[in-house]
Amino acid sequence: MSKVCINIAWPYANGKIHLGHVAGSLLPPDIFSRYNRLTGNEVLMVGGSDQHGTPITVTAEKEHTTPEAVAERYHEINKKAIEDLDIEYSLFNKTHCKTHYEVVQKLFLDLLDRGYLYIKQTDQYYCVDCGRFLPDRYVEGICPTCGAVDVRSDQCDTCGTTLEPGDLKEPHCIQCGNVPDVRQTEHYFLRLSAFRERLLDFIADKDHWRSNVKTFTQNWLNEGLTDRAITRDMTWGVPVPVDGWDGKVIYVWFDAVIGYLSASIEYSKMIGKPDYWKEFWQDPAVKHYYFVGKDNIPFHSIIWPAILMGEGGLNLPYDIPANEYLMFGGGKLSKSRGGAIDVPSVLKKYDADLVRYYLSINMPDTHDSDFSWEDFKIKINNELVSDLGNYYHRCLSFTQKNFGSIPDAAPPEESAEVMEKIGSIFKEYDEHLSKCDFKKALKAVMDLAHFANKYFDQSKPWALLKSDKEACGRVMNTNLRIVKALAVMSWPYMPRSSEKIWEYLAIGGTIEECGYEGMTSPLPRGAAMPEPVPVYKKVEFEDEKEKLNKVPAAEPDIAGPFADFRRLDLRAGTVVSVQDHPDADKLYLLSVDIGEESPRQIVAGLKAYYPRERMLGRKVLVVSNLKPAKLRGIMSSGMLLAADDEDMGGSAVLLLTPSKEVPNGTKFSSGMDSSPSRIEYKDFQRAVLKVSTVRDGTFVAGSRKLESAEGCPPRAVAVIDGDRTVLLSDGNGSVATVDSEIRDGAGVR
């Protein structure tokens, strides 16, 4: 029996938690905690809502409310969601709490005393109108390096340059629009660099860490550590506990990680044993685990250990089993991407245990994993319900119906094989779980379920019932012992249903009291069994499936020959104006008339190939239904088709042009039906368009026979699909071509 401290990454209280959070950092620690409890260890499991920081103040301003209101709202929602998932924290705390403030401030002052913090003057934007310093994301302007517009003041997303206050051209406050001053301000910096050696020592023996965690940390340390500002000019957060520092707070990443400690202390106070936390934080024998997502690794492997080292006398992390991402429909499952599946709505439809099972068996522990409702259904129905659930039910209902109570046990030699199997599965399970290998341990449980079903079949209790009821009872007793073992081993994963099974077994007490120790002990003979009801039901979703799965909207399906090409809407047009892109070397900013009310604005990377005068007035072909995209800050609605023979070893880039004069807006669909619906760039890339000289009705590149070579210029563009080759034309004798030499087979992009 030992103590274990389980620390869980703090979800940010600016939105509802979703399945990505659950699979990534919330469910694993709960499984691990329950596993430890069944092993007989004492667990302290803490975490909570991260409630400070600028994004919450932004939300609050948007909603015309206070940051506290926003933070509290999501704290309550998420706390409830976590409880509904049966994730049992000792305490799910929050950073906006008195104890947390005190602990953060104490650590701050301790580090200050020891010389790990120092003050540095920095420049910061200050808005006179708003009367305050502005956070980085409150100031936008033009990037001095690349000229992109509406760039945030800390970093240009367009060119990646890191910016300092004052760098931005034409800065403005996004709140009031005024031009902010650059004023001197001071901040406390954490002397991270002072911990480098100690941190290297710290990770040196961490061979049990997952390789990505260790490698990532090692790389960070090798690159050298830069001191970081740990205070900000704002009021939403933990105040800096130094006179004259009003209006400044401690920055999130110093604030939030300390939450592990403050939540432990807060919990101790709550249970009336104010020193309880010390048993976990000050006894070096207690292992500390940190369950986080992979984006959170350095905060837990470097910054937090540095803070702990600076404070001294507190346990450092023992392991940081960081998970990868749960992907949904190909995209990262995150709040910002909109593909999120938040916990409250999922739990409205499905039992927590089903969700826990699926996320466990599909956990992104070593790689990103994909979430889909289709897969959810398959795994739940075929594995959980059919194997495990059905086994539970056939055993319990058969015994209950025919015996009404627990029948007498078989003599040891009769059940030896089964008990051995339980033992060997448990060994495997235990090994995996002790290493936080959740997926594999659960697979071991499912293996036992499979073995169990086989045992049931082979021992044929339904036949024995007629021939030898006593023997039947002995077999069922053995079966029920497997049921018991399955329920105990499943409990960390699916607590609620396991407890239900426990009731049906009429053992009394709880699974937690039984523990792994009592898992294989005999059943209470003669105990009356209640009538069982299946604990897992198959999931069915005809409508739901459509709704939930169709987050990535189904596109109108174009099938058949030239499907990829027919998704394009190609139009003839005339370049009516050419300007240099203000912020890019290679890009032109064009207006192209494609027969619409006003010309399209299109950004094109052609500066290197066409001087301005050769662009102006030029007849071109435009992909008109391409999803508009910002190119270095400027919207581009479409793209010009150009041939490029790089793949053929050339270096020419030539704009496509109609062979005969056609009105702007003329459709180039080679006489086929095409779709006007909006497409992505990658959809465009799927269509195969090639340029080649044409001789005797044959497309020289690849010697492909053209289906019609009518009106064909000597060099032309063709659309290729399988073995079919068709000229790209307007269907009326104007064929797409280029006006100078290019290698045959050049692609079009």
Place this chain on the structure above:
RNA sequence: AGCGAGGUAGGGUAGCCAGGAUAUCCCGUCGGGCUCAUAACCCGGAGACCGAUCGUUCAAAUCGAUCCCUCGCUACCA
């Protein structure tokens, strides 16, 4: 283009770090068994030159090199 991950039977995967004898599991498929059970369970079959090539080795899915392809993030891709 940069970074990250990955390419193993029709689909999805395990194994790869610590190289060895019939390559795992799930779905699907084909055949059989059973009838206690949630049309579930059990057994058996077919189906994979482990992305390609080269190398290291007595031995490579596993180690090294090169290349190809896919996905995600990022981008002066249009």
